Amino acid sequence: MRTRQILGSLACGAVLLTGATGCSEESPGKPQPSNSGNSDKPNGGDNTGAASADLLKLGVEQGQAGKLDEAKATFEKVLDADENNKFAWFNLGFIAQSRNQNDEAISSYDKALAADASYKPALYNKAIALESTEPTKSVDIYRKVVSIDSKASTAYLRLGTLLSQSGDTAGARNAFSTAIRLDKRLASSVPAKYRAAPTASSSARAGR
Structure with a gap:
């Protein structure tokens, strides 16, 4: 069964x-x-x-x-x-x-x-x-989750949040970027400063 x-x-x-x-x-x-x-x-x-x-x-x-x-x-x-x-x-x-x-x-x-x-x-x-009591251990576990399942979008999202809180801006940006790539609906949960900035070409087009 x-x-x-x-x-x-x-x-x-x-x-x-x-x-x-x-x-x-x-x-x-x-x-x-x-x-x-x-x-x-x-x-x-x-x-x-x-x-x-x-x-x-x-x-x-x-x-x-x-x-x-x-x-x-x-x-x-x-x-x-x-x-x-x-x-x-x-x-x-x-x-x-x-x-x-x-x-x-x-x-x-x-x-x-x-x-x-x-x-x-x-x-x-x-x-x-x-997350709230042992964030470093939580980070390690999320990293294990995404090593097991590279499509674990919400694990990347939560990992990014913890890395951001710890001051690891580059790591947070990578984690958030992966979360959004896997599921664009998660973009609204990502802090604005970590969302992809518009490219120069797209900005120029927008100004026309």
Whole structure:
């Protein structure tokens, strides 16, 4: 059985809890759900995997219905049978992060990443959770995200913001430029001074 990571209406018309790192339609200011990974299977044997998939599906449905406490309990049941299930850990992290429980969220994302160190949804949302308290670590994580997925437009956008805040103007400009190249709709989220200046020829044409 194929599994969906989880539910929701935060991004890409997607699923509640899973971190869409390359999607340009999500709000760049929030932790994101993900519509990736539908073909991934939970860890464990056939019976354990099937049971985990059924519980993940139930948790998704509960989350979509806004029953986050019930969804949380369901994902915890997945972990009772499959303690390294990255989807369940991620979704618990998303629930905690949506409730501003960042330490708990980061702990859950770390457990998801222990199962799969390149799991982009957990990396992306962990980076968001760390932006205000550990910006340097957040920058490192965003750089890992874009090394895994060169089309992760919102990761480039958030990376540019942190680099700008740290005084790395050149790095910020490169990150913002890449974000806009990947998705022109993100231009409105880029500070004006980092948007492409008009060329001399275009300025001359405009003055005619």
